[in-house]
Amino acid sequence: MSSADAVAHAPAPAGAEASGLDQYLVPGTTSLQERRPLTLKHGDTFGVFDRNGDIIAGPGSPDGLYHRDTRYLSHFFLTLDGARPMLLSSTLRDDNATLTCDLTNPDLFDGQEQLILPHDLVHLRRSRFLWQGKCFERISLRSFDEEKRTVRLLLDFSADFADLFEVRGTHRERRGTQNPARVDPASVALSYTGLDKVTRTTTLSFDPKPQALTARRAVYEVELPPRETHLIFIEISCGVVAASGDTRRRFFVGLRDARRALRYASSRAASVATSNDVFNEAARRSISDIYTLITEKPEGPYPYAGIPWFSTVFGRDAIVTALQMLWIDPKIAKGVLRHLAANQATTFDGPADAEPGKILHEVRHGEMAELGEVPFRRYYGSIDSTPLFVMLAGAYLERTGDLATTRTLWPHVLAALAWQESEGDRDGDGFIEYGRRTSEGLVNQGWKDSHDSIFHADGTLARGPIALAEVQAYGYGALVAGSQIAHVLGEEQRAAEFAAKAAALRTRFDEAFFDRKLDTYVLALDGDKRPCRVRASNAGHVLYTGLALPERALGVVSTLMDPTSFSGWGVRTIANVEKRYNPMSYHNGSVWPHDNALIAAGFARYGFRRQAARIFQGLFAASTYIELRRLPELFCGFPKQRSNGPTFYPVACSPQAWAAATPLSLLQSCIGVSFRPGSCEVVFDRPVLPDFLHEVTLRGLSCAEGEIDVLLRQSGEEVVVSVLRRSGGVGVVTHA
Secondary structure (H helix, E strand, C coil): CCHHHHHHCCCCCCCHHHHCCHHHCCCCCCCHHHHCCEEEEECCEEEEECCCCCECCCCCCCCEEEECCEEEECEEEEEECCECCEEEEEEECCCCCCEEEEEECCCEECCCCCEEECCCCEEEEEEEEEECCEEEEEEEEEECCCCCEEEEEEEEEECCCCEHHHHCCCCCCCCCEECCCEECCCEEEEEEECCCCCEEEEEEEEECCCCEECCCEEEEEEEECCCCEEEEEEEEEECCCCCCCCHHHHHHHHHHHHHHHHHHHHCCCCEEEECCHHHHHHHHHHHHHHHHHEEEECCEEEECCECCCECCCEHHHHHHHHHHHCCCCHHHHHHHHHHHHHCCCCCCECCCCECCCCCCCEECCCHHHHHCCCCCCEECCCCCHHHHHHHHHHHHHHHHCCHHHHHHHHHHHHHHHHHHHCCCCCCCCCCCCECCCCCCCCCCCCCCCCCCCCECCCCCECCCCEEEHHHHHHHHHHHHHHHHHHHHCCCHHHHHHHHHHHHHHHHHHHHHHEECCCCEECCEECCCCCEECCCECHHHHHHHHCCCCHHHHHHHHHHHHCCCCECCCCEECECCCCCCCCCCCCCCCCECHHHHHHHHHHHHHCCCHHHHHHHHHHHHHHHCCCHHHCCCCCECCCCCCCCCCCCECCCCCCCEHHHHCHHHHHHHHHHCEEEECCCCEEEEECCCCCCCCCEEEEEEEEECCEEEEEEEEEECCEEEEEEEEEECCCEEEEEC
């Protein structure tokens, strides 16, 4: 490495760790729970709307129509005769394709307080969906009055073209130029030229054309005979070329295509039906959310992390989601692996925390990323994405037997494993450590990436380079996967080499990380190799990959299921006896569904399926109190109280991919399903059903070239597995 490279790869200055990266965090100034926004997504476009279907501008408001990390519409407000309509209901279609808002008129008065239109006589229905960089809306007005009415409908709009990080609270000293609007009889084009010299344009098209149209408002004077309906169609184009012609026709064609695309994508997934109707709703919502969050990349389907703040490529989130969904739809894993392999780092880049072999953490396309005002244009600052990538490659091969794809991935797997031993191990002690390369990078680079999430028992923050417990587990899982892949590809020497390294790591890890007094694994080792003696959920991930020695498993399980850690809804990120415990924090005492899914999978791996079922029971109970049965990114870690639901976290993303996949992952952990594509067998290993499920029917489980439908039914203390249908010679193996 040259002297220039040495400077580029030097650790951040002493003390930099303590400063945090607060400017990139989601600010806690506006609670999403208070507003309960409704969201839509397609591809690289998503929308955040209030219950009326409006986009409300204002300080701290996350509302907007976003495309590739820029807000293309920041205000969109409907009034009727100068008043905001009253909300009747707002609903998302079951497949998340459309948002429907039903509204009605309030009492409307003239200037002398004379009632001119009593309430509830005009029904407005707003139907909206996203498709190929555009937002389509149909406004239906119908009168239930006995006489003809004329109403004045106004649509006020504006576009601030704010970068997503501006919306999240990052201050910018300079911005680009807002260009003059172009106004035609039936359309308005708003545009902005950024400091990156890119012009971004929002085009609003109206059909029929309004009676008046300006750069900020569309005005309709609508005559409504009794019982008749008037329709208005609106098309909002985000940066893509706005089509000319029939807006009305494009609405219906787009709606058809959007629904078809979602139906086609989700049809790959095996279906889950149970004896519990409420869980069936939760499972259907999980599937809908996963396929809504998936964006088709050239390499295949890729789940974006979550809405509103993380609707983009994240390496860690997508890999975990793909692992959770692998038994249901392995094509997600294939798309994730291929896309991440295509974007694997090949050179050193300090500001991007890139090193040869590393796997992406995050990609952003907005103006601030393009200018380097935030480091996330193509950012590699996660310590766990790389070993997780290798784990997913091994799990995908084990699930599918897809040798052709595995051979194309093999060079990328080897590069990732080489990084794990070189740049990933900062001091050569055999553990994977992180430390940002510049002061702009993320301070903490595991999944708990808050600036204060890694600390010692006395509450002092750990200084890097830091070796996290779960990252060593992923590193172990990567070595095991590398050995298995090498064996299948006929590279026996490499297979033996990786297996030996995994075995050595297992011994070394136990000596350094297991704390007999805590009876669990410590959170991390700091830069001085001092253990962070904190009871944390990270220890459950050690079980997930099989790194834990068998004799340690009971202690880890008992510690995590103790009331200090298990809230009743799920396992907290840290126990409530720890110094930095705060149930309302992001990472220091909250409950994360995906974290619990991996913990439950770890429990199941070591034979503790009953405890996994308790976690499943807790998170399912939480979902019954949540709108749409949709588990959020996280919720607060307060203890479960009888007849009360969980306490929500104010800025949790929803839907969030790995939270959406959690109920399905928990089900897999309980029923112990795995696959042997070589012998075309589906295996159920000591299946257990939680108390709220008596029967589970799985349809369309794929194995090799065949499929199978099975019924799992509770019978006394056992779960009986029955084959309902099979094709392609698929067999079933059950271990009692």
